[in-house]
Amino acid sequence: MFNKEIESMPEKKMKELQLERLKWSVNHAYTNVPFYKKKFDAAGFHPDQLKSLDDMKRVPFLTKQDMRDNYPYGLFAVPLSKVVRVHASSGTTGNATVVGYTKSDVNVFAEVVARCLAAYGVSENDVIQNAYGYGLFTGGLGLHYGSEKLGALTVPISGGNTPRQLMLFKDFGTTVLCSTPSYALNVADYIETKMPDFKIESTKLRVGVFGAEPWSEAMRAEIEKRLKIDAYDIYGLSEVIGPGVSCECSAKSGLHVHEDHFYVEIIDPDTGEVLPEGTKGEIVYTSLTKEAFPGIRYRSRDISMLYHDNCSCGRTLVKMEKVSGRSDDMLIIRGVNVFPSQVETILMEAEGTEPHYQIIVDRKGSMDDIEVMVEVNEKIFSDELKVLNNLSKNIADRFRSVLGITAKVTLVEPQTIPRSEGKAVRVVDKRKI
C-alpha cells in the first residue's frame, strides 16, 4: 500500500477523520463561495449544524448544471493567485465545467493516483506508458503526476498514434499501459490486423490501467486475453478531482474509495433520499480536503453501490461496485432501463468479442425505436452472408431475451462510429420527449 496508515485504517477511526474534515470542507465552501452560502441559507442549513455524518443528508445537492451556471470560476473558494491548474470536462451540452486546483490539491490528486497504481501492484520499478490524452481532460496529467509520485518511469506519450505506442512498448520496456478501455481494444485490433508479426508476449507489458468510461467484466476478460495483461479499473470524475477517486485492487472486485479525501453517499436518484450500504443508487461526492474547488454533495449521475467486504488486499476503505453506467447514459426504452454496459455484455456473449457499437434511440410515433450499430471487424466478418445475418439475428435475439426489447441491428464498416478522446460515443438519443 502506498499509504498504509490511511488505506488500512479501522472503519470507526476513518469516520472520525471524515467528520472532522467534513466540518472544515463544508464551512470552507460556505464561507468562501457565495453560491454555497446562498444555497445553504435557502435550505435553512448552517455548517454549525453538522454534528455527525448523518447530518450530511440536510445539506443541499450540487449539480452539474450548478457548475455550468458558474462557469468558469464561480465555484472557486480561493483567490486565483492560489490556483495553479485548471481542468475542464468537454461539455457536449451547454458550457464545459471547469475545476481548479491549488498546489495542495495537485498533491492530493497525485497521492490518490499513486495509491491506485500501488493497488494494481505497480511500483517504482515499472515503466508506465500514459496513453490518456494530455490536456484539459484530467486523465493525462492525473496519471502522469500519480506515476511520478509513485516514482515509476513515466512515458508521457498521450493518446493515439498506435504504431508509435507499440514501438515504445518494445523500445522503452513498457510494463504498464494507461488508457481508456476502448483504446486498449483498438491497440489489440491494430496488432491483429496491421502488425500480425508484433508479438505482445515479447514485450514486458503486464498491467493495464483503464478508466474514463464504463466498461464491463466481459470487456476486461477480452482485454486481458488479447493484450496478455492484468486489467484494472481506475475511477474518477473531473468534478471531484479526476481519476483516482477509487480504484480496484488485486481482488478485481469493486473499487476502494479514497475516503479520507472524498465522502461518498448513495442516494435514490428520484427522491434524493440517502440509501444504506449494500443498496444500488446514485453516488454523491463531497470533497474533504480540496481547497480550490470544494464539491459539496455533488450528484455524479453514476450508478453504484457501497459495501465493506473485508477485502483480501487488506484495505479497509469502503468499496464501490464497478460503475454500471451513468444515470445520464441510462436509457429508458419502452419503460426498460438499459445501460450501455449491458449492451457490451450482450455483444460479447453473442460473438465472443466486443466490437465498437452505438445505440441510437428515436421515437417513431409513440413507440421508441432502438437501433444498435455494430462495427464489423475482421473477427466477426465472414464472406458468407448467412454468418453475418446470423450475427445480427443473435444480437437481436439476446436483446429480446435479456432486456426484453426489440432492437434493429445494423452492421456497419469500421471507424464509422464517432469517437472522442479515444472514448466511444455509446448512445445517441434522438427522442424529443
Next chain:
Amino acid sequence: MNVTQLSAFVSNKPGHLQKVLKALADENVNIVTLIVAETSDFGILRMIVNDSERGLKALRENNITCSVNDVLALEIDDKPGSLFNALDVFAKKNLNIEYMYAFTEKRDGRAVMIFRFEDIEAAKNALADSGYNIVRKIDLIGENK
C-alpha cells in the same frame, strides 16, 4: 490447386464500393472477377484479384474489413445441363455449396464457376473421378501477376 478469393465488407451507401475499388487500384491490384452479395444495410464484395495478398494489405491499410479464403474454380462446358451435372456430383456426396458464381470470362468456349464450400478438400475429392477440370490459380489470373 485452390483459387484465393478476397472478400470485403461494404456498407450499402453511395461511394462505399468505390472506396474499396480505389484502395485496390492505388496498389495496382487488378480485379479479375467480382460479385456482391447484398442486404439492405451492407454488402459482401467477393473478388478474384491478381494478387490477393497485396489486395488484403491494401484494404487493411484503408481500414476496410476484409478476409481471404480458398474457393474452388471449376471449368464446365458452356451448354445446357452441364452446371446441373456438376452440382449433381456435390449433391450425391451431400456437399453443401455455401455460394457460387460464374466467372466473367469464358475459356476456350467453356465456362468457369466459382464455388465456396465449407470443406473444399471434400469437394475436390468428389470431383476427382468425375473428369472435371479444376482450374488452377495460375490459369485464372495469368502468369505475370
